[in-house]
Amino acid sequence: MNLLDNASEFLGYGQAQSNAASIVVNGLIISGWTRVEIHAGVEIMPWEAQLETTNHQPDRSDLAIAAGDECQVLIGKTRILTGYIQTITSELSTSNHLLRIIVKSRSVDLVECSAEFSTYQMNNTTALGIIQQVCKPFGISVSAEGSEGRTAIQQFSVILTETAYEVIERVCRLAACIFHDMPDGSILLASVGSNHHASGLVQGQNVEHATSLDTMDGRYSSIQAIIQNPAVLFTPPEDGDKHAQQMLAQTAPVQASATDPAVKRHRPMLIPVETGDADYAVAKKRVQWEAARRYGRSQIVQATVDSWCDSRGTLWSPNWLVHCEIPAMKIMRSLLISEVVLVQDEQGTHATITLMPPATFTPEPIVLPLAQNEGVAAITRG
Structure with a gap:
C-alpha cells in the first residue's frame, strides 16, 4: 500500500496552490485542507497552526500520522513552522468526517517543561550562553541577531520550579532583548525590528477591515x-x-x-x-x-488584509515594520507587527495583523544580578 497515495486521496494532495498550506510529516506532504489558521507573533510562544479537512468517506483510517510526530508547516514552498503534531481530533457523523490537526512549534516544550541544568548557579557567562544551555536538552538551537544576547552575566541562579521559557524570559530581560520562534523551529534573540515590508496596509487597497484602540487604561501623567x-x-x-x-x-x-x-x-x-x-x-x-x-499598548491597530504576503511575496512577519495608511482612523505611520493570524477557508485567504508602536516591545531595563549585591553597589557608588 502506498501511504502517500492514500494521503493524497484523503486530503487532496496535488491540489495546492502557491499560497496553500501543507504539512510535511513522516515523509508525506499533506495538503488540500479546507481550513487553515496559523498564529505567529513576537509575544506568542509556541507558534501554532490548526488545519482541518472534511471527508465524505468516514470509514477511512489509513492516515499514518499521530500526536507527537515531528512535522513542518509550509505555505507554498515556504516553511512557516517547525514542531510537532500536538493534537488530532476526529469527528464522525452519518454524512461527514472532520479531521482537525493542531501543530505547535518546538518551543512548546520550553513553555510546558521544567528547565534542566547540571548546576542551577551559573557564573561568568552570557545571556546567549544561558539560553542555549536551557534549550539544549530539547534539541532547540538558539541564535542571536547582531550583538543581542552577548550581555555578560556574572551571576545567575535558576529557580528549581521554573520552566525553560520562564528562565529564557528572565534572561532576556537582563540582556534587554526580545526572543521569538523562527520558522525552522529555533529561537532568535533580537532587538525591536527594523525591517520594513515592501508594501503597507492601505485603506481602499488591501485593507478589508480595521479596528483601532485609543485608551487611557494604564497610562500616567x-x-x-x-x-x-x-x-x-x-x-x-x-x-x-x-x-x-x-x-x-x-x-x-x-x-x-x-x-x-x-x-x-x-x-x-x-x-x-x-x-x-x-x-x-x-x-x-x-x-x-x-x-x-x-x-x-494603548494604541493598538488590527487590520485584516486580503493576502498573506506583501507586494514582494514576503509573508507578513512578526517584528517587522509596516506602513499603515488608514485615513478614516487617522492612522498614517509605520507600526510594528506584534501578531499575525493567517486564515484560509471557504471564504478565501486573509491575514489579520496586530500592530503597535515599536517602543512597546523594548525590554524592561533591570539591574544585573551581581550589581544588586549591596557590597558591589557600595563599591560602584564609590
Whole structure:
C-alpha cells in the first residue's frame, strides 16, 4: 500500500496552490485542507497552526500520522513552522468526517517543561550562553541577531520550579532583548525590528477591515523613580496618640522621571529604585520604558488584509515594520507587527495583523544580578 497515495486521496494532495498550506510529516506532504489558521507573533510562544479537512468517506483510517510526530508547516514552498503534531481530533457523523490537526512549534516544550541544568548557579557567562544551555536538552538551537544576547552575566541562579521559557524570559530581560520562534523551529534573540515590508496596509487597497484602540487604561501623567527609606516609629506602641504612632515611610524622588503629555489629569506613578543602580542609570531608562510601553499598548491597530504576503511575496512577519495608511482612523505611520493570524477557508485567504508602536516591545531595563549585591553597589557608588 502506498501511504502517500492514500494521503493524497484523503486530503487532496496535488491540489495546492502557491499560497496553500501543507504539512510535511513522516515523509508525506499533506495538503488540500479546507481550513487553515496559523498564529505567529513576537509575544506568542509556541507558534501554532490548526488545519482541518472534511471527508465524505468516514470509514477511512489509513492516515499514518499521530500526536507527537515531528512535522513542518509550509505555505507554498515556504516553511512557516517547525514542531510537532500536538493534537488530532476526529469527528464522525452519518454524512461527514472532520479531521482537525493542531501543530505547535518546538518551543512548546520550553513553555510546558521544567528547565534542566547540571548546576542551577551559573557564573561568568552570557545571556546567549544561558539560553542555549536551557534549550539544549530539547534539541532547540538558539541564535542571536547582531550583538543581542552577548550581555555578560556574572551571576545567575535558576529557580528549581521554573520552566525553560520562564528562565529564557528572565534572561532576556537582563540582556534587554526580545526572543521569538523562527520558522525552522529555533529561537532568535533580537532587538525591536527594523525591517520594513515592501508594501503597507492601505485603506481602499488591501485593507478589508480595521479596528483601532485609543485608551487611557494604564497610562500616567508622570512616572517618578523614588528611594524609599526604612519606616520610623516615632512613639511607643502604647502611646495614646494614634497619629504619632503611624509608621511613616520616608520617600525621596531621584533624577529619573518621565511624562505622558496626553494624560491631562493628575495620575502619578512611583517606581522604587533597585539596589545597585549606580547613578540611577537603570531608573532613568525604566521610567522612560514605562511611559513608552504603556503608551504603545494603548494604541493598538488590527487590520485584516486580503493576502498573506506583501507586494514582494514576503509573508507578513512578526517584528517587522509596516506602513499603515488608514485615513478614516487617522492612522498614517509605520507600526510594528506584534501578531499575525493567517486564515484560509471557504471564504478565501486573509491575514489579520496586530500592530503597535515599536517602543512597546523594548525590554524592561533591570539591574544585573551581581550589581544588586549591596557590597558591589557600595563599591560602584564609590
